[in-house]
Amino acid sequence: MILIWMLCILLAGGILCWLAAQRQPLLARWIALITVSADLLIACWLFPVYQAFPDNSSWFINYQANWIPALGVSFHVALDGFSHILLLLTYFLGILAVLCSWKEVRERTGFYFFNLLWTLAGISGVFIAMDLFLFYFCWEIMLIPMFLLIILWGDVRRHYAAYKFFLFTQAGSLLMLLAILALYFIHGQQTGNYTFDYFALLQTALTPSTAMWTMLGFLIAFVIKLPAVPFHNWLPDAHGEAPTAGSLLLAGLLLKTGAYGIIRFVLPIFPQAAADIAPWMILIGVAGIIYGALLAFSQTDLKRLIAYTSVSHMGFVLVGVFSFSSIAMQGVVMQILTHGLSTGALFLMAGMLKERLHTRDITKMGGLWTSMPRLGGMAILLTMASAGLPALGNFIAEFFILLGTFSNNPVLSIIATLGLILSAVYSLRMMQKVFMGPLISTVPVVDLSARELIILTALSISIVVLGLFPQPVIDTVHHLSTIHPLLHE
Structure with missing residues (x-):
């Protein structure tokens, strides 16, 4: 228990x-x-x-x-x-x-x-x-x-x-509730056992049209999140x-x-419907990668900029999941971990800056490295991680996803690679606007406190460790290669 x-x-x-x-x-x-x-x-x-x-x-x-x-x-x-x-x-x-x-x-x-x-x-x-x-x-x-x-x-x-x-x-x-109820009643009519148990519902036989509509109820809920x-x-x-x-x-x-919902529920319960819709989901994922990166580059609000980077990075998750490659699936799990750490750290950094400067507008920042060298050093590591530089966890994740997707869909995988270039562009723009150049803000600022330094150090170490030693994570989730009959090495 x-x-x-x-x-x-x-x-x-x-x-x-x-x-x-x-x-x-x-x-x-x-x-x-x-x-x-x-x-x-x-x-x-x-x-x-x-x-x-x-x-x-x-x-x-x-x-x-x-x-x-x-x-x-x-x-x-x-x-x-x-x-x-x-x-x-x-x-x-x-x-x-x-x-x-x-x-x-x-x-x-x-x-x-x-x-x-x-x-x-x-x-x-x-x-x-x-x-x-x-x-x-x-x-x-x-x-x-x-x-x-x-x-x-x-x-x-x-x-x-x-x-x-x-x-x-x-x-x-x-929509997900309706899909769950549909599975519940269909399984009950087939077996006489009305249950919400996951392992029992995995055995439910669905017609192609029913599977597609029921799957969409789950899928829409998960892609919204x-x-x-x-x-x-x-x-x-x-x-x-x-x-x-x-x-x-x-x-x-x-x-x-x-x-998690897509990997745990959509692929195992609706394998054929997921395979039928996979090309469209990869296309949506690639569109998210490019679109999110372009919108991130155009933002002046620091937190909205980081938010749009999440749209871009989560596009890689969608591409990796629906490529039905075990290598890409391992990359997806790494992306889930490393994005949570690196983007979470960037939001913490944005909160620390907002607390000191009382603004999130990057045009009103600049030259902060001089007065905040510790935060500046942390920020450059975090932006490098967001941009997917080697030796950091994000690089392993996106490399695995693109490698696994290339065998199935080389054209879209090459287009998705543009997201790595664009992520470097918006990451460098963020660093330049906030920490480089002449000092713009007249508000006196102090560098990281011991508590803040511990928080960002813990996240930074985690990102580096995942980049240098990803094998324990890959071994732990190796069994995910069995969740879909079309998944291949």
Whole structure:
């Protein structure tokens, strides 16, 4: 029941933060930090357990208990290597989200950390739920506290951004709910067993037209969250107005739930329908790579610039998943990890600059390297990672994706390569506008504090380690090559 304990720790920690802050606001911060750290330690402890498992290509934790037996709903959670890596990412970024909020959040501290921890609990539930009703339940739990984080602690246009985020995501969620119910009833009519269990629904026989329509219900929900063009419109506003920790969780984790959903549900349950729509999805992915990069180059708002880089980088995920190549799939998992780390770090950097300069406009920055050499040094490493330079994790991810895609679709893979060039262009423009040239701002600024330096150093080391030693991640997710019958080496 260790997975249930991990969820309960976060849920109980959130409630404790809310109650403790009524007497001592500082206590809520420490409770949040200890809570997420405890889950990270448990997830790290599970790593050698997984390595010692006789067959590390299967589910090494699988727990199921009745929840609503009359409807075929169970509390079914399970963990394989892919889910385990995503849990490690969730709790690592969760700790950094708590740390970066340490001094930024001064109002309703307890309720803030309650929402932060419940968002992490919802994300964790999404990564381990093996009952589709439970999966949908966690998907919705993840949405509501993030909506509150944006609307209560966001920037000037936070109401507009929060409602836009909610409506886009909720529209996709309703389509997914209809698709889940369709699977539930079709499977029940075929077998007489009405259940939401993932492993049972994998055996459901669907006609081609039914499979396509049902798959689209899942797929649209996941590409909205990813987000893919043309469903990306909510992302820049949500990122631009969210508090720093909210942007970190959005970029590092919430977008990854869309990628996870496609890999875990769309490909295994609807293999033929996924194969039929694959060329179109690769085309949409390539369009997102180019379009997101061009829009990133044109931005003057630092957080919106970084948000559009996410649209571009998530295009690589879509291309890799639907290329049906095991090498590209390994690259997709690396992209999920490295994008969460590098783009999350860039949002933290943007929040630190906003806190000091009270603006996100890069035309009002410039020459900051002189007064902030430590942040400037970190920023150049992070922009190099975003641009996909060798020896950093992003390079491994995008190289694997392009290599795997080239054998299936060489033309689109070559076009997608332009995204690497464009990412270098907008990354260098960002560095030049913010840190190079003459000093523009008259506001006195101080360099990174010890807390901020620890946060960015942890992220920077992680990116370098993934770039130099990607094999442990690749070994852990090697079993993903079995999720689709058309997947090839």
